[in-house]
Amino acid sequence: MSAPSADLSRCSLNTATVKHASLTEAVEAAAAAGMGGVGLWRHQVQEHGAETARKIVEDAGLHVTSLCRGGFLTASTDEGVRDAIAENTRAFEEAAGVGTREVVFVVGGLPGSSPEAPPSPGTDRDVVATRARVADRLADLAPIAAQHDVRIVLEPLHPMFAADRAVVSTLGQALDLAAPFDPSTVGVVVDTYHVWWDPALQDSIARAGREGRIAGYQVCDWNLPFATTALNSRGHVGDGYIDFATVSSWVRDAGYTGDVETEIFNEGIWAAPPVETARTVAERYAEHVAPHL
Incomplete structure (x- = not known):
């Protein structure tokens, strides 16, 4: 199977898509498929150190498109x-070290929640107050991000993750939280898996463009039936x-000209050879995404 002939300079492999590959294996797979970049996860950066991780990427002729993930606010x-301020400060340092400005934030769920689990005793169910704390932490962290130029x-x-992973469910909510801050310091990512269903999506993407806040575009598909773990129901x-x-x-149309990351959580895709997965990512990007950018 040959690589697609489309321009893949904006195509990026988020390394979560090849979860079981080493950083070097993931980078080599993306380069072999003709992509322009990779999105990294913090555990990989920490394993190698930011300087070495950056060198692995750059030696392959790629660049780092984002760092996942900060947040949990x-x-x-x-x-x-x-703890949240300290951990996110480390994330900013790591992002600067690997050469990306973009630190993807998952804001966190209700205090006391655990992923895919019933509420523990004492779980705070006040989602309004929880969202207010997200705004407070952004006010704490935005100046620190600016200091690191990230x-x-x-x-x-998606709303099905509001309890345990993110009390921010729509692009409009994210833009409202970002509004008090300079767009160079707080932006948003459009992740198709999470926002495709939103009837206000077109208007929200247009607003994000007007405000200069689109910092990333992530793509993967919404598969049914769901996997045992809903988070792992993403597909090519x-x-x-x-x-x-x-x-x-x-x-x-919103003016975004940056990288497009494919980020997939799927047990079957994780089990495939990384080179095969990267080639499929590139082919699907060339067929379904690139012609419309």
């Missing part, structure tokens, strides 16, 4: 607040229900 205790990139997650572009032509054209 919903703690209600003084200790939790201090950007907080808010990622709204073109295998599910998302209209990539329309969403990509909205992103284009």
Whole structure:
């Protein structure tokens, strides 16, 4: 199977898509497929150190398109607040070290929640107060991000993850949270898996473009039936229900000219050889996304 002939300079492999590959294996797979970049996860950067991780990417002729992930801003205790500020400061340092400005933030769920689990005793169910704490932490962290010349990139997650992963569910909510801050310091990412369903999506993407806040475009498909873990129900572009032509054209019309990351959580895809997965990512990008950008 040969690599697609389309321009892949904006195509990026988020390394979560090849979860079981080493950093070097993931980077080599992306380069072999003809992509321009990779999105990194913090555990990989920490494993190698930022300087070495950056060198691995650059030696392959690629660049780092984003760093995943910061956030988790919903703690209600003084200790939790201090920990969140300290951990996100480390994320900013790592992003600067690997050469990306974009730090993707998942804001966190209700305090006391655990992923895919029932509420523990004492879980705070006040979602309004929890969202208010997200705004407070952004006010704490935005100046620190600016000091490191990086950007907080808010990622709204599908509402089914509101309890345990992100109390911010729509692009409009993310933009409202970003509004008090300079667009170079707080932006948003459009992740098709999480926002494709939103009836206000076209208007929200247009607003994000007007405000200069689109810091990333992530693509993968919405597959049914769900996997045992809903988070792992993402699929290759073109295998599910998302209209990539329309969403990509909205992103284009909003003025976005940056990288397009494919980020997939899927046990079956993780089990495939990384080179095969990267080649499929490139082919699907060339077929379903690139013509509409």
